[in-house]
Amino acid sequence: MKRIVGIVLVGLGIASVLAAGSLSITGAGATFPYPMYSKWFDVYHKENPTVEINYQSIGSGGGIKQITEGTVDFGATDGPMNDDQLKTFQDKHGCAVLHFPTVLGAVVPTYNLPGVTASLNFTPQALAGIYLGKVTKWNDPLIAGANQGTSLPADDIIVVHRAESSGTTYVWTDFLSKVSEEWKTQVGKATAVKWPVGLGGQGNEGVTGTVKNTPDSIGYVELIYAESNKIPYGNVGNAAGVFVKASLAGVTAAAAGAAKAMPDDFRVSITNAPGKEAYPISSFTWLLIPARISDAAKRDALKNFLSWMLADGQNYAEALSYARLPKEVVAKEKKALAQIQ
Amino acid sequence: MATTTTTVPGAGPLAGSRSFLSRLRDGDEIARLGTFLFAASVVLITILLVYELWQGSALPRHQFGFSFFRTSVWDPVFDQFGALPFIYGTLVTSALALLIAVPLGVGAAIFLAELAPLRVSDTLEFFIDLLAAIPSVIYGLLGIFIVVPLMRRVIQPQLKHYLGFLPLFQGPAFGLGFLTAGVVLAIMIIPYIISVSREILLSVPRDQREAALALGATRWESTWKVVVPFARSGIFGSVFLALARALGETMAVTMVIGNTPVISASLLSPGDSIASVIASQFKEATGELYTQSLIELGLVLFLLTFILNGLARIMIVVTSKRGTGLGQA
Numbered sequence: 188m189k190r191i192v193g194i195v196l197v198g199l200g201i202a203s204v205l206a207a208g209s210l211s212i213t214g215a216g217a218t219f220p221y222p223m224y225s226k227w228f229d230v231y232h233k234e235n236p237t238v239e240i241n242y243q244s245i246g247s248g249g250g251i252k253q254i255t256e257g258t259v260d261f262g263a264t265d266g267p268m269n270d271d272q273l274k275t276f277q278d279k280h281g282c283a284v285l286h287f288p289t290v291l292g293a294v295v296p297t298y299n300l301p302g303v304t305a306s307l308n309f310t311p312q313a314l315a316g317i318y319l320g321k322v323t324k325w326n327d328p329l330i331a332g333a334n335q336g337t338s339l340p341a342d343d344i345i346v347v348h349r350a351e352s353s354g355t356t357y358v359w360t361d362f363l364s365k366v367s368e369e370w371k372t373q374v375g376k377a378t379a380v381k382w383p384v385g386l387g388g389q390g391n392e393g394v395t396g397t398v399k400n401t402p403d404s405i406g407y408v409e410l411i412y413a414e415s416n417k418i419p420y421g422n423v424g425n426a427a428g429v430f431v432k433a434s435l436a437g438v439t440a441a442a443a444g445a446a447k448a449m450p451d452d453f454r455v456s457i458t459n460a461p462g463k464e465a466y467p468i469s470s471f472t473w474l475l476i477p478a479r480i481s482d483a484a485k486r487d488a489l490k491n492f493l494s495w496m497l498a499d500g501q502n503y504a505e506a507l508s509y510a511r512l513p514k515e516v517v518a519k520e521k522k523a524l525a526q527i528q
Numbered sequence: 529m530a531t532t533t534t535t536v537p538g539a540g541p542l543a544g545s546r547s548f549l550s551r552l553r554d555g556d557e558i559a560r561l562g563t564f565l566f567a568a569s570v571v572l573i574t575i576l577l578v579y580e581l582w583q584g585s586a587l588p589r590h591q592f593g594f595s596f597f598r599t600s601v602w603d604p605v606f607d608q609f610g611a612l613p614f615i616y617g618t619l620v621t622s623a624l625a626l627l628i629a630v631p632l633g634v635g636a637a638i639f640l641a642e643l644a645p646l647r648v649s650d651t652l653e654f655f656i657d658l659l660a661a662i663p664s665v666i667y668g669l670l671g672i673f674i675v676v677p678l679m680r681r682v683i684q685p686q687l688k689h690y691l692g693f694l695p696l697f698q699g700p701a702f703g704l705g706f707l708t709a710g711v712v713l714a715i716m717i718i719p720y721i722i723s724v725s726r727e728i729l730l731s732v733p734r735d736q737r738e739a740a741l742a743l744g745a746t747r748w749e750s751t752w753k754v755v756v757p758f759a760r761s762g763i764f765g766s767v768f769l770a771l772a773r774a775l776g777e778t779m780a781v782t783m784v785i786g787n788t789p790v791i792s793a794s795l796l797s798p799g800d801s802i803a804s805v806i807a808s809q810f811k812e813a814t815g816e817l818y819t820q821s822l823i824e825l826g827l828v829l830f831l832l833t834f835i836l837n838g839l840a841r842i843m844i845v846v847t848s849k850r851g852t853g854l855g856q857a
Contacts, residue, residue: 248812350787352812387787
């Protein structure tokens with residue numbers, strides 16, 4: 188560690204002479220981890236005054252686009268890059284692009300049912316049915332069956348989804364694709380899809396606003412957003428058949444299940460994860476780093492930041508309602524750092 | 529709009545008779561070249577814009593051709609893109625906005641220009657200019673927090689109750705949709721119509737009014753039958769300026785239209801517009817065809833604006849020929 192720091196300091200020394208002061212690293216991408224990242228970059232800058240990391244939260248798609256075009260030093264995304272995108276990057280830059288999980292988040296179903304105070308249970312089939320437009324009434328047996336004792340109205344369900352492309356939608360549709368064959372073949376998973384039914388809300392706040400204002404509606408938002416805005420949300424049935432209310436513990440449990448089978452490139456979906464405590468609509472969020480960085484100062488600074496993020500950085504996660512990485516994943520990522528050359 | 533051709537004293541025939549060098553030394557030639565370049569940049573930017581939009585949308589133009597305008601599927605997962613619901617939404621919301629804003633705006637302008645005391649008129653003009661300068665996202669918030677709940681709870685149920693037999697007012701009352709977007713747009717463009725129309729009406733020569741009054745017309749007759757027709761083409765100008773804003777409005781629309789690409793006869797249905805979908809989806813659009821289809825939508829919007837502006841010009845020319853208009857004002 189000392190040696191790395193030493194090398195970095197020497198590197199930074201040279202760079203600072205060249206760049207008259209400090210080393211500036213730019214990144215762009217996902218909006219979901221933005222509060223976490225800005226906290227990290229701020230704390231890191233205070234500890235390492237010579238390194239300044241600028242991050243623009245332009246969305247996951249934008250992050251993938253910009254790192255592929257080489258206009259930023261690193262990207263960030265809520266949905267891993269697909270094989271085509273990896274190949275495009277490889278063809279263009281002659282090296283691979285690496286995924287580094289940073290923290291975890293979850294997506295929760297939120298609803299507005301006047302008169303219903305109990306926290307509703309949603310089976311995966313019920314959620315898929317609602318978003319496919321097949322389950323149209325709140326008292327449909329698919330919903331009522333999981334909520335014995337709660338009297339549900341016979342009203343039409345008003346479905347709300349994100350209007351713009353978003354990582355949240357990716358996680359949501361990824362989950363629905365895993366639990367419903369019909370969803371997989373008809374709609375699929377992506378940051379934006381052709382919704383069979385529903386109204387589009389702009390951003391988490393748009394979805395929340397529409398759900399709050401519209402009786403009998405259902406929508407989905409990020410857990411952090413629901414927590415910080417005190418929005419009620421439902422429990423979701425997981426792969427073990429248990430209804431779980433989203434929480435940091437549930438998200439970490441989902442990640443722990445996946446950690447054992449973590450592929451070497453970290454591109455893994457942990458929706459519908461096994462385990463009784465696992466919350467099924469959870470996801471990693473990733474930093475995208477090119478495997479070859481020709482600027483030595485930048486390379487060392489980025490690597491140094493990543494190892495800081497995996498160690499000290501993780502301690503800031505819970506305060507901001509993000510779930511920290513499981514130990515196994517941290518260990519694996521530390522090894523993967525060597526791939527950056 | 530009040531386009532005035534001003535002739536600079538000293539320019540013109542006299543300037544032409546001097547030698548190029550002396551004009552260069554006096555700065556005339558430099559000023560001419562400089563201002564010419566500024567004027568040319570307008571054309572240049574337009575050409576560049578069209579070129580970029582055209583180049584950037586090569587993929588969907590080849591793949592979909594004209595069916596891009598006819599199909600109404602917008603599916604980023606299976607790479608199927610059609611512009612029809614967005615064109616429809618843009619036209620419907622803009623038309624609704626004009627329908628509401630033109631009578632209100634022109635009426636208010638007539639009051640301010642002809643009937644109100646000058647001090648009242650000037651004070652109100654200050655507020656109108658203020659309204660015109662408010663960012664559209666603020667109007668969007670106004671839409672979400674005030675117009676949408678009002679629509680859902682009061683206006684749309686009433687419309688359904690009394691006019692529900694019309695296909696225009698059927699379906700569930702979400703609060704979001706074409707009608708709400710139209711109303712919010714109308715609120716946004718009214719200041720433009722009032723402000724420009726008022727200026728036009730004020731610039732109608734005084735003798736026109738006096739002649740009408742001398743012939744025995746009442747105050748209202750002189751306003752409605754003489755002053756307003758005289759200013760007609762200018763008022764048209766203000767309406768088309770407002771239309772241009774309505775067509776291209778992004779944030780306020782995307783916040784209240786419901787963002788669902790459907791074509792529905794019902795004004796209560798959620799929909800989507802061209803500018804709104806570009807704003808929503810461009811930043812995270814992954815895949816070439818998807819991104820380029822959004823760029824082609826930009827081209828379509830440009831085309832739409834171009835056509836409507838052309839129609840506006842023709843309309844102004846036609847009405848001017850009838851002996852009214854701004855030519856003299």
